[in-house]
Amino acid sequence: MSLPATLLVIDDEPQIRKFLRISLCSQGYHVVEAGTGREGLAQAALARPDLVVLDLGLPDMDGQQVLRELREWSAVPVMVLSVRASELQKVDALDGGANDYVTKPFGIQEFLARVRALLRQAAAATSPSGGSEPLLRVGPLSIDLALRKVSLDARDVELTRKEYALLAQLARHPGRVITQQQLLKDIWGPSHVHDTHYLRIVVGHLRQKLGDDPAAPRFIVTEVGVGYRLLSD
Structure with a gap:
């Protein structure tokens, strides 16, 4: 039996993290949480998640910077989850290496469907040698x-x-x-x-x-x- 996928949620709002944790755990995923950008980068290195859910409005650094630093050493799929809904913000995040962009508020069923789609894409692209090592x-x-x-x-x-x-x-x-x-x-x-x-x-x-x-x-x-x-x- 394969291990459940690990998802890292980087968001400074405890209620959002709790909502996502309950929703994702109910689908059989393992969830790791971080409330700041620096904590999120550390957890990404330690937990080696299969997917990262990233908020852009973090207290210590902008989510775009988190994305840039993460992309220096990891190709893990990243779904941005943000209240920033402008086209420019979305383009910047996607050009910066994000794989998907969901705006708050969001429907949980659509969110879960996007998670499944990103995990399928990552599984299909994975080579026997694995991804880049940090x-x-x-x-x-x-x-x-x-x-x-x-x-x-x-x-x-x-x-x-x-x-x-x-x-x-x-x-x-x-x-x-x-x-x-x-x-x-x-x-x-x-x-x-x-x-x-x-x-x-x-x-x-x-x-x-x-x-x-x-x-x-x-x-x-x-x-x-x-x-x-x-x-x-």
């Missing part, structure tokens, strides 16, 4: 994409935002070459795709902090004239 290890190097932490030999490594962004981008595609232009576009923006000196400087600083010798790399390999790749175990 934690990657390369020898003594550990990169936690969910918690945005990097450690070497079990000790935290302090990185700048650009250094972390570069390492995280490589970690999402271990063993694959990421071109210089793609890294520059993703980290610095489309107007900097030719500023390769930015990339060389950050890679140099990152290697120094990781104790990585470019002549005999343990972690980051330079593909001359093309880009960089992160070695994978």
